[in-house]
Amino acid sequence: MxxxxxxxxxxxxxxxxxxxxxxxxxxxxxxxxxxxxxxxxxxxxxxxxxxxxxxxxxxxxxxxxxxxxxxNPGVQIAPPMKVKTLVDVTEDAVKTTLKRAVGFLSSIQTHDGHWTGDIGGLLFTMPHFVIALYITGSLPSVFSSEHQKEIKRYIYNHQNTDGGWGSHIEGRSTMFGSVLNYVTLRLLGEELEEIAVARGQNWILDHGGTTLIPSWGKFILAVLGAYEWSGCNPMPPEFWLLPSFSLFHAGT
Incomplete structure (x- = not known):
């Protein structure tokens, strides 16, 4: 657990x-x-x-x-107060609702006083992490088998009905999200015999293939050795001379 x-x-x-x-x-x-x-x-x-x-x-x-x-066993959450119309909004109803909200937040407060939560959004950050660890040979030492199992579960759970993945969990399938999550599954040992993996590959092929992935994706795939550097979009070196706060700086 x-x-x-x-x-x-x-x-x-x-x-x-x-x-x-x-x-x-x-x-x-x-x-x-x-x-x-x-x-x-x-x-x-x-x-x-x-x-x-x-x-x-x-x-x-x-x-x-x-x-x-x-x-936090000592924290009590008040029972819900049902309010059907504005006429039913009494002072007691408001107080009960506020107590319930305070009780709920108090019940999920960590021991040092802060509140935590999952960053449930972007679907391309974990793939970059996994790819970087794979390239450096650090994947097994950083991610245990249980970690890898949960990463795969997370990716499968956020696969769209068409077989692809979005750039974020609520987005339509994109080449960026689909290729990176597909590659991550393969690096974690998943094979095409897995129906979900095959569906992911089919989405990529049916929508033009990996050459249509944005520059960021081409770069990380080239570092991995799965994409030719000649296929990456060139970045003029002069961009590095711009101030770091510039929107056109290469590190932005």
Whole structure:
């Protein structure tokens, strides 16, 4: 079972920031964590998300909420107040609603006082991370088999009905999102025998192929060795001489 961890700070030589990563959030897998009922509930969350993946794209952080509510057992959430018309909006109804909102937020507050949550949006950041780790030979040491399993689950869960992937979780399929997520699945060991992988490949081929991916995608694929450098869009070197705040600076 996955458990959200909040860093207490680190003095190690390989992990540092201006505050030693105090408050850094990360997920840690423990096969023995949680009760039987909690692990069963996690599977229910997963199955419900899978069944509704085309209607509700965001996970709602249900696993995180379950964990934090367990860590805040003293917080009480008021029962819901049903208001059908404006006439029913009484002072008690307003107070109850506010208490319920405060109670909910208090129940999912971390032990150090902040609120956390998933960045449920872009579908091209994780592929860049995986590709970079694969290129440097660091993939197995940074991502355990359980991490890799969840990355694949995440990608499959956000595949569109047409077989492609968007640039973000609610977007229509794009060549950028589709190629990067398809390549990520293949780097993580998925084969074309997997129906979802084959559908992803078909979407790419049916929409013109990888040559239609934007410049950013061509570059990372060329670094990977899966695309010819000659196929990348040239970047005039003079752009590097522009101020870094310029919209045309190569690093922008």
């Amino acid at each position: 996955w458990k959200l961890k909040i860093s207490e700070g680190s003095e190690g030589p390989w992990l540092m920031s201006v505050n030693n990563y105090l408050g850094r959030e990360y997920w840690e897998f423990d096969p023995d964590a949680g009760t039987f009922e909690e692990r069963a509930q996690v599977e229910v969350f997963r199955e419900e998300f899978r069944k509704n993946q085309f209607k509700t794209k965001q996970s709602s952080d249900l696993l995180m909420q379950m964990q934090l509510r367990k860590e």
